[in-house]
Amino acid sequence: MDAQPELALLARVLNENRLEAILIGNMAAALHGAPVSTVDIDLFFRKTPANMEKLKRVAKVLEAVILRPYYPVSALFRLQRERDGLQIDFMGKIDGVKSYENVRSHAAAYEIGGQKILAASLDDIIRSKRAAGRGKDLAVIDILEKTRDEEARSERKENRG
């Protein structure tokens, strides 16, 4: 299923509510060109009181409810929309990465449906998946590493040409 409409809507709602968050996980990897799939959209954000208020507004606009599933370490807030099963995970902590600022400094900006959205670098995605260590995370690391190498190769080619 094409995630472009959902991602464009999400980027618009985040920008309108000035909630800065960085795409991470397989959705971010797909934006970088990795042939992977996912059931949800994962985002890394700063868990501050102000951002929690913004998150409530984002959930309201998206007609979603905020759930708190238990996952160790991640400080996870899940936005779930019942009518179509849309699932967006906001994480205040990510395994294997130092800080939000660190991930942000390596993130790439993309434009989806005319809206700017940040995606974590493939190096940070790989680090987080390696640290999470679940079977489904480890299974895609080889694909992500090959995509990172190809992305770097094509950037070098563009710079030369």
Add this chain to the structure above:
Amino acid sequence: MKKRDPKEKKIAVEAAAALKLESERALLDLIRHRLSLPPEKRLNCLRRKIGLRATCL
């Protein structure tokens, strides 16, 4: 149990190596194709949940 013919074993090993090489080449082709697309066209990646445990693209 019947012992495997060493020739047969060698062919099987070579076939497995060729298959691995081919699947790596196919993966690289897929990545290069995705990279040639604009980012908005790389997003056919969302799996929809069906029932309790199944998903589909």
